[in-house]
Amino acid sequence: MHSRPELPQPLLAVDGVTLQYKTTDHLVTATYRVDFEVLPSDRYILLGPSGCGKSTLLKAIGGYMAPVEGEIRLKGKKVTEPGPDRMMVFQEFDQLLPWKTVKQNVAFALTASGRANGAEATDRAHHYIEKVGLAKFADSFPHMLSGGMKQRVSIARGMAMEPDILLMDEPFAALDALTRRKMQDELLQLWDDTRFTVIFVTHSIEEAIRVGTRILLLSPHPGQVKAELNSIAPDEIGTPSQAKLEARINDMLFAK
Structure with missing residues (x-):
């Protein structure tokens, strides 16, 4: 059988x-x-x-x-x-902290939630920023980015948390x-x-x-x-x- x-x-x-x-x-x-x-x-x-x-x-x-x-x-x-x-990505582009760079925004989500610390948070942030094609902009501030780029940072931040959904x-x-x-x-x-x-x-x-x-x-x-x-x-x-x-x-x- x-x-x-x-x-x-x-x-x-x-x-x-x-x-x-x-x-x-x-x-x-x-x-x-x-x-x-x-x-x-x-x-x-x-x-x-x-x-x-x-x-x-x-x-x-x-x-x-x-x-x-x-x-x-x-x-x-x-x-x-x-x-x-569970990480949310919203319609609005202004979900990022304006005083932090792209890399700092992504790493901050990790450290604030306790998902990762220090070098691990920075490495993981860098990995997902690369995944969304923004490695060149890792040290840029949100006001320097287009709407589509800001949205990619939000997606990178959500993915860096490695959520279930x-x-x-x-x-x-x-x-x-x-x-x-x-x-x-x-x-x-x-x-x-x-x-x-x-x-x-x-x-x-x-x-x-x-x-x-x-x-x-x-x-x-x-x-x-x-x-x-x-x-x-x-x-x-x-x-x-x-x-x-x-x-x-x-x-x-x-x-x-």
């Missing part, structure tokens, strides 16, 4: 998660009973229209807010607070189209090198297909799971397969 191959254990399990937050007038339900699992080395996309709770879900995975229903588990352990095992909240949304495409390609190259696990929030169908291996579609407010799809292989980008998947996702997201 052949034993069936073991399926990989999910790295992250989101189990029936409902999230709410208060505004001055209302209690807003951002997501309703959302379920999904992220496996090691997934490039997992949360895709949906504005207001479907994608960013709120990412904050909850980061440990910055607690579900009112359901739970989030990382490596089987319930997420209750932020930790260096990198959480990216529309990290390229504020970039112009050409820089955005370049950053997507760089992210994929970085993933090829290191196979890190990433959860990536976007409302661009094209970006979801280019960046992701799996795509979770969320309905408009409150966000509920509409479907989970596999993306296409990298060599199918720009072929009719991409157009077909884009049309299919568009229909699923916006069909009445």
Whole structure:
């Protein structure tokens, strides 16, 4: 009798998660009973229209807010607070300390969290700055960098922590189209090198297909799971397969 191959254990399990937050007038339900699992080395996309709770879900995975229903588990352990095992990269470029150089910004995250000290922090910072192609700018200050470069430093800082999951909240949304495409390609190259696990929030169908291996579609407010799809292989980008998947996702997201 052949034993069936073991399926990989999910790295992250989101189990029936409902999230709410208060505004001055209302209690807003951002997501309703959302379920999904992220496996090691997934490039997992949360895709949906504005207001479907994608960013709120990412904050909850980061440990910055607690579900009112359901739970989030990382490596089987319930997420209750932020930790260096989950690093966030936000949309804003100004996430860096302006008085520290690129290398100091990356090393500071390591020393402040206790992940590494002294020479080890500096070496690790240098390694990841090289990975994102900024070795020449290691001693530059943030004001000397373009928006795309600052975002690369933020990614290097997140990766230097060697977290279990990198959480990216529309990290390229504020970039112009050409820089955005370049950053997507760089992210994929970085993933090829290191196979890190990433959860990536976007409302661009094209970006979801280019960046992701799996795509979770969320309905408009409150966000509920509409479907989970596999993306296409990298060599199918720009072929009719991409157009077909884009049309299919568009229909699923916006069909009445």
